[in-house]
Amino acid sequence: MRDQIMGHFKDGKRYGVNIKYAEEEEELGTAGSVLNAQPLVKDEDFLVLMGDQLTSVSLKKLMSYHKEKKAIATVGLKRMGVPLQFG
Template structure:
């Protein structure tokens, strides 16, 4: 199974850190955020990786190179302007092939074991969901008997972690343009073609300076 890291965002809420450094290379405990993913993916048995980029993307390529020092083979999908999540994945499909692939947001930190996703996918997508963080209390979806459905007001919900396994067929009929992933997932949910799981481990959406500090506190607690 191949993997893809989404790394095309500008990280505007992390300014001034991201004025001259792409968000995936912002450091937590002295290590660029994206390197935590690379190490965990390699440890989980992944070998082929695609990374998309836009803002200051050449810095990502220069820093990571071909991925050999991480035990990976990295291919890059460059975007002149960010294509959003769905468009970025669609642009990279020729590099990902015809089989299901893992996708992970480059701006999260987690101790999730990616090896658990290296299994056959019977649906169009499998989502990893987490408890709703304070900054996203309304959640995204609900999990019912391992199937993911759209959230319903007043009922318990969970937040999409930014980790999923997707089948290329999810993008059937799409065109090379900027578009979001969520509408495609919701269409598949209505057909009962999205499975999911509830991850209760450590996970941080590193979107602000405060949450970057949360990651550093978690890492410090491991020492």
């Protein structure tokens, strides 16, 4: 899926965003991934998305909300009928 995602979105310019990819040599979990990406984002606002998550949520609206609230962190959640099947 990695190649499909990177091949489709590339650097993000087509979508009006700047996409940077941080890849792990060994699995570090979400927190480890964010720490590894820190040099890429510095003091910028950023999104953390898992490669296997597909959503129709407007990420632009989510980021606008985050900036409007001057939040340290914003978490987007969606209620699922049977959450066990989603890990």
